[in-house]
Amino acid sequence: MTGQATRLEMDADPQLVYEGFLEQGWGDGLPIIPPTEERVAAMLAATTRRPEASIGTVPPGGGVATVEKLAINAVMAGCRPEYFPVVLAALEAVMDRHFNLNGVQATTHGVTPLIVVGGPVVKSLDFNCSTNVFGGGNRANVTVGRALRLAMLNLGGATAGKLDMATMGHPGKISYCIAENQDESMWPPFHVSRGLPEGSSAVTVFGGEGPHSVVSNFLRGPRILLNSAASTMSALGSNNMYLMGEAMLVVGPMFARDLGKAGWSREDVQEYLFSTARKSIGELKQAAHFWKGSWKGHWPDWVDPTDDSCTVPIVAKPGDIHVVVAGGEGRFFAAIPGWGLGGFAVTKAIEPSPKEEER
Amino acid sequence: MIVLHPGAEELPSPTADRSGGRWPVDLTGTTFGVVGNRKFAFDQFVDLVARKLKEQTGVSGYVRVDKPSVAETVTDDALAPLVEQAHFAVTGLGD
Numbered sequence: 001m002t003g004q005a006t007r008l009e010m011d012a013d014p015q016l017v018y019e020g021f022l023e024q025g026w027g028d029g030l031p032i033i034p035p036t037e038e039r040v041a042a043m044l045a046a047t048t049r050r051p052e053a054s055i056g057t058v059p060p061g062g063g064v065a066t067v068e069k070l071a072i073n074a075v076m077a078g079c080r081p082e083y084f085p086v087v088l089a090a091l092e093a094v095m096d097r098h099f100n101l102n103g104v105q106a107t108t109h110g111v112t113p114l115i116v117v118g119g120p121v122v123k124s125l126d127f128n129c130s131t132n133v134f135g136g137g138n139r140a141n142v143t144v145g146r147a148l149r150l151a152m153l154n155l156g157g158a159t160a161g162k163l164d165m166a167t168m169g170h171p172g173k174i175s176y177c178i179a180e181n182q183d184e185s186m187w188p189p190f191h192v193s194r195g196l197p198e199g200s201s202a203v204t205v206f207g208g209e210g211p212h213s214v215v216s217n218f219l220r221g222p223r224i225l226l227n228s229a230a231s232t233m234s235a236l237g238s239n240n241m242y243l244m245g246e247a248m249l250v251v252g253p254m255f256a257r258d259l260g261k262a263g264w265s266r267e268d269v270q271e272y273l274f275s276t277a278r279k280s281i282g283e284l285k286q287a288a289h290f291w292k293g294s295w296k297g298h299w300p301d302w303v304d305p306t307d308d309s310c311t312v313p314i315v316a317k318p319g320d321i322h323v324v325v326a327g328g329e330g331r332f333f334a335a336i337p338g339w340g341l342g343g344f345a346v347t348k349a350i351e352p353s354p355k356e357e358e359r
Numbered sequence: 360m361i362v363l364h365p366g367a368e369e370l371p372s373p374t375a376d377r378s379g380g381r382w383p384v385d386l387t388g389t390t391f392g393v394v395g396n397r398k399f400a401f402d403q404f405v406d407l408v409a410r411k412l413k414e415q416t417g418v419s420g421y422v423r424v425d426k427p428s429v430a431e432t433v434t435d436d437a438l439a440p441l442v443e444q445a446h447f448a449v450t451g452l453g454d
Contacts, residue, residue: 006364017362026365035363059432063367072365103430106451154366165451294399341430 004052005068007037021076026154028146028174032076043071046084046353055088056095059102061157065091070151077147082125083140085351086203087147090115090177093205093348094148100342104207105158108167109239111207111339113152114248115145115177116324118191119201121350127179131328133250134178134211145177170210178326184253185325186260193266194347201350206248206322207343211334218258223272225255230277232335233314233321236287240314241279243298243340247314249273250334252327266323274318282308298340386412390420392445394438397429401452408449420444 010017017034021027033039044051044067051068058065067088074087094101094113104111117127128138136142158164166173180190187193191202216228229249233240240247249269251259259269284290285308295305295312304310314337315321322345327334338344391412393405405423412418422444426433441448 006368007361008364010360010362012360017360021365024366034360035365037361037363040363058367061367061370063370068363069365069367072363076365100430102432107430150365157367157370291399341428 004066005040005072010034025159027076028149028153030146030174033078035072035075039075040068040071042081043074043079043084044068046081047088047351048354048357049088055091058091058095058152058156060106060163061155063155063157065095065151065155069155070147073150073154074143074147077150078139078143079147080125080139080143082353083144083147085353086117086121086125086140086144087151089203089348089350090144090148090205091151093203093346094152096346096348098344099205099207099346100344101152101156103342104339105152105156106163106165107339107341108165109339110166110168110170110173110209111343112170112173112176113148113205113343114172114208114336115148116180116190116204116206116326117144117177117201118180118182118189118204119350120199121201122179122182127177129179129181129326130253133181133327134334141177141179142175145172145175148177149173149175172208172210176208178250178324180324181253181256181326185256187256187266187323187325190322190324191347194345196347196349202347203350204322204345204347206246206336206345207339208248208336209338211250211336214333214335215331216255216333217331218255222259222262222264222268225258226269226272227276229333229335230273232333233273233337234277234279235337236279236284237289238314238337239340240337241284241287241312242289242294244300244314244316244320245338245340245342246320246322246344247277247338248322248324248336250327250336251323251325252330252332253325254329254331255333256325267318269323270318270321273321274313274315277314277321278311280308281305281310281312284312385417386446387417388419389417389446390422390444391418392441392448393421393423394433394441394448394450395423395425396451397426398452404452405449
């Protein structure tokens, strides 16, 4: 299969290719795998889509993401060809209008897409869904997350200080990909709760800050357990407090089992967090961002900003708190605040590779 | 070694000067463009910048278009007056 990307002649030394790419403004600063024709062809063989087919234009820069261009970036990231359908689904997900990739890429906030992989591909492609799930060390997680990020940089033009104006950013803007630990969950898979069929594989992208650690224990039941998470999620400095949007709680397997055995569903957790992850107007008045009606157009109508005792939730409705089971054994959650103005979760099915279709 | 171009070939290089040599050296008689991004302090800020530019540099014109909301991009159609009239523009304000 051949596409339309320009072929460039470069020195055979991979370090010189890496440095040459950096001079052109391509990449994330880390070393890359040179995208040779052979490697890109192998990547393209993992999809039935034509190399020249367009997935769309990647904002804010507006570069056209063809299947071939995405394959080139996946090679650079270090992906195995089998991962390519996951990368395709992730890019399509962030380019869904609901996600508002233009805003996510350009904002001063540190938001970036977190990819949550679910379904049979978690095992078949050896994604890490367990210990150190947000950390490095697993090729599938790290390279799939990096491939999406490279496409956002190289095709979307989100270069820091030019079109990416994040004041701080966070390390997830290099790679941010986890997988769901379904074996340890008593709830339906996350993507199934979002409408996809049982047995399917999917990615969900969610625009989030970095993961905030929450320590807790189950000794006194579900409510006490979740209170720590609710407190972290409703910090005065969180964008969610002023802009709502969406937030995510990643539940470690110990707590997932505890909650499940106590008869709590995912929806019960969402409802409880919605009712407890709050700040009163009186508390919000002590924060600098409670300023000149910064909440207008964001808070639900029932919130009365003149009543100090009125409590403000972090999102407008319980379903906007996403609950995912992932991670290893231990007494921790990870709370991931959202941006508030975009990065809204989008779920896309992962297409079977040509080899899988043959079976 | 032959490698494939990973970027947006239809767009200028990320490291290129995208001004196309259009940076005005003398602002006298030029038109200042603004894309209002609906941030809270934007109106105050841009009014101050426009006044200072007129007072100190001789800028004579001012054209403004607004984004639909703080998080949504402005459309090409909405941008047309600014593209046609402005010599330079402020296209956003971070907070």
